Amino acid sequence: MTDAHAPDAGTAQAKLPPLDQRTTPEGAHRVLRLAILGGLFVPGSQLREAGLAADLGISRAPLREAFSRLEEEGLLVRVPFRGAFVAEVSPRTIEEIAALRYLLEPYAAERTATHLGEQTGVRVQELVGALRSAADQQDMVASVDAHLAFHRFFYQHSGNALLAETWSGWENRLRLFLAVDHRVYDNLDELASTHERLAELIETGNMQRFRTELAHHVHKAPGAPLDE
Template sequence: MEPVFKWQAQRTTTPEGVYSVLRTAILDGRVPPGEQLRETHIAADLGISRSPLREAMTKLEEEGLIVKIPYRGSFVVEVSAQDVAEIASVRALVEPYAAELSSEALRGSERPRLMQIIKELHGATESSDIPASIDAHLRFHRLFYDFSGNRILQSMWGSWENKLRLYLSTDHRSYSDLHDVAVEHERLATVALEGDTEEFRQELVRHFQSALRAQ
């Protein structure tokens, strides 16, 4: 079976360049979940040897975007709506607590980092850059866990992030305007900085509406 996506227009030679091409194609949905990444076709299309391709695919596997199945090949990881709904239901409970724990850092020394991510979300909106929007989206939420000082919360986020990255590659395309993603996160940031945990929880539940419907 021939691959759906053609790579000819994506010519690059370095492992980092190949990684970027593959990652972008996965995250913007051109190579969908469950699709096989055939090394022979990709190498021929990109005009490269197998070595940089395999290095790039190993990095994608470590990132959780692809899975290698013995004797079958490499495939884009599939994430079910139920997986994401279950994650969202837990996040609705624990992320307000993470926001509360991290509020001192985010109101203080780490506030510029929070504001920079909001700026990057708006920048991704202006260029309709879905992968950049997804990266900023995840880094925004990760801040609450990173600066909570709670290793259990940090571990929980680490176990979710790659599944969320793949889900968002579909969910972001459901927005009629990526500007809505930036606005939602700007509102979450405002509430978090105000220190209103209950209002943050309510905003978060609204933010998760599409994911929670799958439960």
């Protein structure tokens, strides 16, 4: 594991925006979360309380609360007697998630369309709008958020609690992986266009084609198995 406050990580630390002394744990959490998901702190790197508190201009109390939230989200791991480290996700784990998504996500989308009816198209268009906005601003972190929100939607609104729980167990692992491996974000415009096409298929009621293209999209994502 690497040290996120070691000299060779000093450039990343220096980019953290300073916070007001009265900052809340929510503010510290927001800044650190963006730093992790933006790749400033790589998986496996150690986050040292003293250095981060000084860099952010806050006391250790709100920082520790922020660490607890990051740990709950799966972005941080605390090792007894060693400290806090950015969580690591192996390509193998992402491959296994992709294999399950390939099978489950089209089903989740079908169940959502049945469950929400005509509202499905309206809601999906809103999600695609967020992806397009991120693409127009070339904002990679916002694009990750919007991309995952699009796919989360189908699990959360499928009417199947186990599907929703399954996605919750995957999401931050996917976030961490994408913070390091940006292949799917090489072209944010193309990513937005892909999801706009998916939304159009829902709008026209062509669910069979939608399920097929959604499975293809998941199959081609970084980490997806290539031998199916």
